[in-house]
Amino acid sequence: MNDIWPKKLFLVGCGNMAGQMLTRWLACGLDPARVTVLRPSGRAVADGVQVVTAYPASLAPGTTVLLGMKPYQLGDVATALAPLCGEGTTLLSILAGTPLADLRRQFPKAGPIVRAMPNLPVGLGQGVTALHAEAASSEAARTAIDALIAPLGLAEWIADEGQFNEVTALSGCGPAFLFRFIDALARAGEAIGLPADQAARMALATVHGSANMAAQASDSPAVLADRVASPGGMTREGLNILDADDRLLKLLTDTLCAARDRGEEMAQGG
Numbered sequence: 684m685n686d687i688w689p690k691k692l693f694l695v696g697c698g699n700m701a702g703q704m705l706t707r708w709l710a711c712g713l714d715p716a717r718v719t720v721l722r723p724s725g726r727a728v729a730d731g732v733q734v735v736t737a738y739p740a741s742l743a744p745g746t747t748v749l750l751g752m753k754p755y756q757l758g759d760v761a762t763a764l765a766p767l768c769g770e771g772t773t774l775l776s777i778l779a780g781t782p783l784a785d786l787r788r789q790f791p792k793a794g795p796i797v798r799a800m801p802n803l804p805v806g807l808g809q810g811v812t813a814l815h816a817e818a819a820s821s822e823a824a825r826t827a828i829d830a831l832i833a834p835l836g837l838a839e840w841i842a843d844e845g846q847f848n849e850v851t852a853l854s855g856c857g858p859a860f861l862f863r864f865i866d867a868l869a870r871a872g873e874a875i876g877l878p879a880d881q882a883a884r885m886a887l888a889t890v891h892g893s894a895n896m897a898a899q900a901s902d903s904p905a906v907l908a909d910r911v912a913s914p915g916g917m918t919r920e921g922l923n924i925l926d927a928d929d930r931l932l933k934l935l936t937d938t939l940c941a942a943r944d945r946g947e948e949m950a951q952g953g
């Protein structure tokens with residue numbers, strides 16, 4: 684079988700998001716001996732993964748660097764990291780609101796630079812990762828990234844980098860919106876009289892089962908909703924509340940717009 688893994692993987696930051704990616708890669712067979720994590724805390728990551736608090740003197744050719752710290756730290760990180768990056772270094776950035784042009788400016792000598800926007804369920808192999816590579820990137824570079832991202836779940840190449848803040852709003856931030864929905868469904872159940880713990884269990888299981896069902900169905904979620912709603916029955920009355928004046932659609936559109944606009948501000952250095 685082909686070796687889908689980079690010769691070496693160097694993670695700059697390994698918090699909530701990069702940590703989930705690494706967890707999945709290790710679960711799928713990445714040799715921990717190939718992985719080095721730089722994190723200021725020096726906290727251990729996983730058996731066999733080297734953790735450092737300072738940059739090494741060099742990076743071996745064939746190293747893929749995952750930029751997994753906060754976007755505002757890019758300048759400081761690049762000051763130390765850019766001199767170590769040459770043609771044989773691939774950069775994979777998960778920094779929200781950080782365009783490829785900014786990354787290339789900070790890492791002028793690096794090899795291929797790919798922008799990625801994962802989401803937290805990648806740790807289960809059920810995530811979504813949006814990808815965009817520089818126009819000059821080779822097919823081989825894209826294929827190598829495809830192979831690395833495939834174990835994480837759905838991978839979507841985004842043709843227009845200008846849409847990256849939109850996809851970030853939808854799928855990168857999306858888990859937070861869904862977690863909020865599950866919590867609200869449970870609290871609404873409590874508000875109409877159910878015991879809190881029971882409402883929480885039932886809300887979570889309902890969302891879990893419905894998402895699985897929607898993922899396997901040949902019909903769209905809109906059609907599935909109508910299938911739950913018996914004519915003249917209870918569900919229709921509930922849907923009428925969500926649908927009145929496109930209330931839910933407008934709420935979610937406003938939610939995505941606010942997230943997207945923050946990405947635009949971040950891209951302007953805000």
Ligand SMILES: NC(=O)C1=CN([C@@H]2O[C@H](COP(=O)(O)OP(=O)(O)OC[C@H]3O[C@@H](n4cnc5c(N)ncnc54)[C@H](OP(=O)(O)O)[C@@H]3O)[C@@H](O)[C@H]2O)C=CC1
Binds near residue numbers: 698721760778802856
């Ligand atoms: N959270 C999410 O759902 C998503 C986040 N992202 C992106 O992922 C990135 C990280 O976010 P998230 O994981 O939530 O954040 P976390 O705060 O959980 O992780 C940040 C990581 O950066 C490390 N770090 C802090 N300072 C430095 C430094 N100066 N140099 C190198 N590493 C440093 C931290 O080290 P230590 O562990 O030692 O504290 C930590 O490992 C962001 O750019 C964000 O835009 C993208 C998609 C989704």
Ligand SMILES: O=C(O)[C@@H]1CCC=N1
Binds near residue numbers: 855856
């Ligand atoms: O909140 C953020 O900025 C990042 C981007 C997507 C999820 N977390």
